[in-house]
Amino acid sequence: MTRQRVLSGVQPTGNPHLGNYLGAIRNWVENQSQYENFFCVVDLHAITVPHDPKILATDTYGIAAIYLACGIDLTHSNIFVQSHVPAHSELTWLLNCITPLNWLQDMVQFKEKAIKQGENVSTGLLDYPVLMAADILLYQADKVPVGEDQKQHLELTRDIAARFNHLYGNKGKQRILKQPDPLIRSEGARVMSLTDGTKKMSKSDPSDQSRINLLDTPEQIQQKIKKCKTDPHRGLVFDDAERPEANNLLTLYMLLSGQSKEAVAIECQDMGWGQFKPLLTETTIAALQPIQEKYHAVMADKGYLESILRQGREQAAAIANDTLLKVKSALGYSIPL
Numbered sequence: 001m002t003r004q005r006v007l008s009g010v011q012p013t014g015n016p017h018l019g020n021y022l023g024a025i026r027n028w029v030e031n032q033s034q035y036e037n038f039f040c041v042v043d044l045h046a047i048t049v050p051h052d053p054k055i056l057a058t059d060t061y062g063i064a065a066i067y068l069a070c071g072i073d074l075t076h077s078n079i080f081v082q083s084h085v086p087a088h089s090e091l092t093w094l095l096n097c098i099t100p101l102n103w104l105q106d107m108v109q110f111k112e113k114a115i116k117q118g119e120n121v122s123t124g125l126l127d128y129p130v131l132m133a134a135d136i137l138l139y140q141a142d143k144v145p146v147g148e149d150q151k152q153h154l155e156l157t158r159d160i161a162a163r164f165n166h167l168y169g170n171k172g173k174q175r176i177l178k179q180p181d182p183l184i185r186s187e188g189a190r191v192m193s194l195t196d197g198t199k200k201m202s203k204s205d206p207s208d209q210s211r212i213n214l215l216d217t218p219e220q221i222q223q224k225i226k227k228c229k230t231d232p233h234r235g236l237v238f239d240d241a242e243r244p245e246a247n248n249l250l251t252l253y254m255l256l257s258g259q260s261k262e263a264v265a266i267e268c269q270d271m272g273w274g275q276f277k278p279l280l281t282e283t284t285i286a287a288l289q290p291i292q293e294k295y296h297a298v299m300a301d302k303g304y305l306e307s308i309l310r311q312g313r314e315q316a317a318a319i320a321n322d323t324l325l326k327v328k329s330a331l332g333y334s335i336p337l
């Protein structure tokens, strides 16, 4: 039986954090043996906001190394860099021409980032979801494991595929592009900021105190948890809308310690913050230590990393180019001999 195909990615913008790990990468790792997986470093997405050309390549390698460090296994998964497969850009252009402008203007992430950027909003930022649709549709992916923040973009991807198939696949009778399903786990789907439990933990938050980066030192982790926002109540509980920080920090503890929600609820029900914070600190440091060690080992062997990315690119390009050819042929392009 052929395995279903999975595609997902992380942008090489800033430091990857616990949200990227718990919302996305951890789920890729846990489920990878069930699927045929393609994990890309989405470096074309990284320039939709102002970026520094001096660090883009290093950050791109860094995210690929994080994938390996978190447990991506090359017997089940391919790792590649988005810009190494030109079909991503080409399909984006073709899909741009069938995507209504107002679909993009309605995207929540665009509106939020556009407000943050003021006058410097690029066309690329508006077009980000079409590039994301191209990333996914090129691989005819069945499943896309992401955090909750990407759900709307996944719905748009499905709409774009359906529209293409309707317009150019004989009113949908011929399925040229497969509609993917999102894979969003309930726990960890939305890791919140350490400084405001109602805001998503995010690479672009100007305050480094708001997130725990996967490469933070034990001292940084200790200091961030010590200073993180809490509330004046004693006894820690999940799912109290009035206590978003308690819910977030308990969820982090649950996921990083590998315990069930019930066990954590019982363990922490009578705790004060003074008792809980050292426990969370110790658990976080212990969970990140093996990831950090593997990351540094991979980054120290650039030749190895490059060989993985070369192999990943070959596997990815074979599938991507096949889909691109089908799309161009459906659109009426002459195919070079």
Ligand code: AQP
Pocket: 009, 010, 011, 012, 013, 019, 020, 021, 022, 023, 024, 145, 146, 147, 148, 149, 150, 188, 189, 190, 191, 192, 200, 201, 202, 203, 204, 205
């Ligand atoms: N806070 C989060 N909780 C759960 N999942 C999250 N993801 C991101 N933040 C959280 C998931 O991580 C994957 C990769 O994200 P990305 O590289 O596309 O970056 P992003 O969503 O733009 O991540 P950030 O940190 O939030 O960056 P900015 O600040 O630029 O917006 C995705 O699957 C995402 O859902």
